[in-house]
Amino acid sequence: MFRPLPLFIGLRYTRAKRRNHFISFISLISMLGITLGIVALIVVLSVMNGFHTEIRERILSMASHATLSGPDGSLEDWRELLERVRQHDHVVGAAPFVEIQAMLAHGGNVNGAVLRGIVPSDEDQVADLRRDMVSGSVEDLTDGSFNIILGQELAMVLGVGPGDRVTVVTPQLTASPIGIMPRLKAFTVSGLFSVGMGDFDNGAAFVSLEDGAKLLRLGDAVTGIRLKLDDMFRAPELSRQIALDLGGLYRVSDWTQSYRNFFQALHIEKRMMTIILFLIVAVAAFNIVSTLVMVVTDKRADIAVLRTLGASPRRIMAIFMVQGTTIGFVGTLLGAVGGVLLALNVESIVGSIERLFNVHFLDPSVYYISTLPSDPRLGDILFICGGAFVMSVLATLYPAWRAARTDPAEALRYE
Incomplete structure (x- = not known):
């Protein structure tokens, strides 16, 4: 051989x-x-x-692939826009939201949190909040109920549980006989969630869309629309393309920008x-x-x-x-x-x-x-x-x- x-x-x-x-x-x-x-x-x-x-x-179970908002931070014609966005080829789901930077207080305990107003049925299209619920139900967030769902660690810091009441303090000011005061509103804790990420478990809370809009005095407007795309790794490219297809009058951001660092x-x-x-x-x-x-x-x-x-x-x-x-x-x-x-x-x-x-x-x-x-x-x-x-x-x-x-x-x- x-x-x-x-x-x-x-x-x-x-x-x-x-x-x-x-x-x-x-x-x-x-x-x-x-x-x-x-x-x-x-x-x-x-x-x-x-x-x-x-x-x-875990991050994307709470944060959307992309977010669409108006140039001034709010959307007036969001219902029509929501239907147009859902018809886009690369959009799997879309949900309106209202977002508020607020302080939550109970007794002598105070903690900051991002308060997000949602529609439970729409939120299922872009996030997995229902899967992460520890107690209570997302369906408890009905308009006018002023119920609130807290992260499990946030609830521990405040010393509250389901059925307790927390006071939400927003940066919006209200004139009163004793001067200018921040807006205060009492909410009832209807449930707890746990994602396994401290940013959410210790710094996020959810209310109904209408209740959140009332806190911000948005009327019928919302902060923006959250999107779930068919390819999250192309989120920067696809979100910009969606904004251009809608006329280029909207601001877009995606998860790679929010968590870039x-x-x-x-x-x-x-x-x-x-x-x-x-x-x-x-x-x-x-x-x-x-x-x-x-x-x-x-x-x-x-x-x-x-x-x-x-x-x-x-x-x-x-x-x-x-x-x-x-x-x-x-x-x-x-x-x-x-x-x-x-x-x-x-x-x-x-x-x-x-x-x-x-x-x-x-x-x-x-x-x-x-x-x-x-x-x-x-x-x-x-x-x-x-x-x-x-x-x-x-x-x-x-x-x-x-x-x-x-x-x-x-x-x-x-x-």
Whole structure:
């Protein structure tokens, strides 16, 4: 059977002989280093992807993909506009809303919150408030009832529960016999919700659309319309297109603008973690350099014989590149398989360890996410494996070049 000479000899050199077990041991360490580095990269990036996805879903369960509002902060003709928006090709759902920055007070407890007036049946199209209810029902937010739904942590800060009354203080001023006073209105707590995000659980409350409009003295107007799009990752592009299709007279914002700094921080964190963990693979690749340098030194006589038999420097170089590339390929393959298997089962593995040793890696009383969600992505896996393999190939160049420059006469002088 015909075998290319560099491939045949290079593969033979990867197998140990009695007198060079140490070199084979270093080769094994290099291979395991690449394997462990890739496993660590795949698992860590998969867990980070899972965290990012979980956080994004929790945020978007309350925040809309995009928001449409008037140039002066209110919409008068919102009913007609709502029907036009719902007919747009990329709009999945739309709901009117009224938004108020307010203070909530009960007894001596006071806390700020974003008070949002909604229509429960329409809100289901753009958010998952009904799913996040802990007690009570969204249907209790009827016009004129002056019921209010609070975040669970906000209710704890105020010291209230369902059936209690809270006082809502708005920035709108009212003239009274004793002077100018902020507007005050008492609401009855009809329910509690929990999203698992402090920004909402400790800083959001919901009332009916009409009750919210009365607080703001908007009359029949609303603050804006919240949109759910068919592709949330194209929200900036689609929201601008919707505004242009409606005549360009409306202001638009999307979730990437509202939470830009937060998601940018997550993106930078993932990038820096990737760079740090790639150093593990880089160290293993440098081990390949040291391994091949020792092999070249050990095989100087063999190289000289091959050169005298007519092997070109290019073939000599290819022999040692094959050996180093084999180490990198096997390590990359094992790392990819092990990393994917571990990433797919990391949640159950961590759960088993917690039950076995009676510990909690993510204490539910401290962290909102008490499990390790994992989301292995093909793009990340290909990038990691490709980068590791390229580093392994590059690590073979210098030792292979040194082998190709071996002088046969000098190498055989003392043989």
